[in-house]
Amino acid sequence: MAAAVDIPIPYRIVALVQERNRLFAYPLEQMAGDIWSSRFRCTSCGECCTQAVNNHIFLLDHDVATVKKIDPDAYEPAPDPEFCDQNGMLYVSGYALRMKNDAARSCWFLEGGKCRIYERRFSGCRIYPHMLRRSAGTPGNITWRQFARRGSHGQYDPTLPFEECFEIAREVKEYENAYLNQQIAFLETLHEYFAVHGLRHDPGRYYDRTQRYRQGKPVDINVFHAGEFEEHRIVKPDLFL
Ligand code: SF4
Numbered sequence: 083m084a085a086a087v088d089i090p091i092p093y094r095i096v097a098l099v100q101e102r103n104r105l106f107a108y109p110l111e112q113m114a115g116d117i118w119s120s121r122f123r124c125t126s127c128g129e130c131c132t133q134a135v136n137n138h139i140f141l142l143d144h145d146v147a148t149v150k151k152i153d154p155d156a157y158e159p160a161p162d163p164e165f166c167d168q169n170g171m172l173y174v175s176g177y178a179l180r181m182k183n184d185a186a187r188s189c190w191f192l193e194g195g196k197c198r199i200y201e202r203r204f205s206g207c208r209i210y211p212h213m214l215r216r217s218a219g220t221p222g223n224i225t226w227r228q229f230a231r232r233g234s235h236g237q238y239d240p241t242l243p244f245e246e247c248f249e250i251a252r253e254v255k256e257y258e259n260a261y262l263n264q265q266i267a268f269l270e271t272l273h274e275y276f277a278v279h280g281l282r283h284d285p286g287r288y289y290d291r292t293q294r295y296r297q298g299k300p301v302d303i304n305v306f307h308a309g310e311f312e313e314h315r316i317v318k319p320d321l322f323l
Pocket of ligand 1: 130131139179189190191192196197198199200204207
């Protein structure tokens with residue numbers, strides 16, 4: 083199967099639009115029922131705020147506006163940039179929360195196992211672990227499923243009311259819709275940007291830049307935010323874990 087980056091950008095946009103249509107069609111009641119079945123209740127163990135559970139916590143555009151106000155040092159280009167042009171510039175679809183260089187690789191805001199900005203935490207933090215995951219096992223046959231690490235963290239709460247599950251389901255669909263919109267806008271903007279500036283994705287350069295980064299050398303990256311690209315030079319050695 084072709085890697086995603088080998089698929090022409092317009093086809094990828096169409097696939098994401100189809101995915102968004104599936105999201106709209108996914109019955110809210112069904113997902114609320116799924117959540118109610120698992121009756122997951124957060125026990126504030128803090129595990130999902132570390133790389134033991136999550137590689138990174140992606141920030142939607144409005145989350146970036148929030149984190150800038152709270153602490154401008156708390157975010158960074160999201161890992162795993164997808165594109166690199168022939169001049170060696172990498173491209174990624176957004177920002178993520180910065181992880182500390184501690185043993186657990188914990189979120190910037192995790193202190194003593196607790197979130198120090200819990201009331202203002204970000205969209206992905208609020209809905210976790212009730213995310214709808216897109217699994218494309220069979221090409222063209224995208225399915226949706228609930229994600230929760232049963233038995234690993236959190237606990238089963240038999241008192242969780244169905245109304246609360248319904249509200250969580252609504253927030254999850256809102257998050258997934260915003261996420262897909264951001265991915266679609268990223269690809270549309272990139273496609274136009276490449277056309278206007280005579281650029282193209284260069285797999286050789288991509289490999290070269292990722293190697294450079296692993297070796298601790300600086301690389302340049304354009305991060306998509308609020309409809310535009312923001313240029314950064316990054317030197318952290320742990321972008322491509
Ligand atoms: S912002 Fe808070 S809830 Fe979100 S990952 Fe960081 S510590 Fe966890």
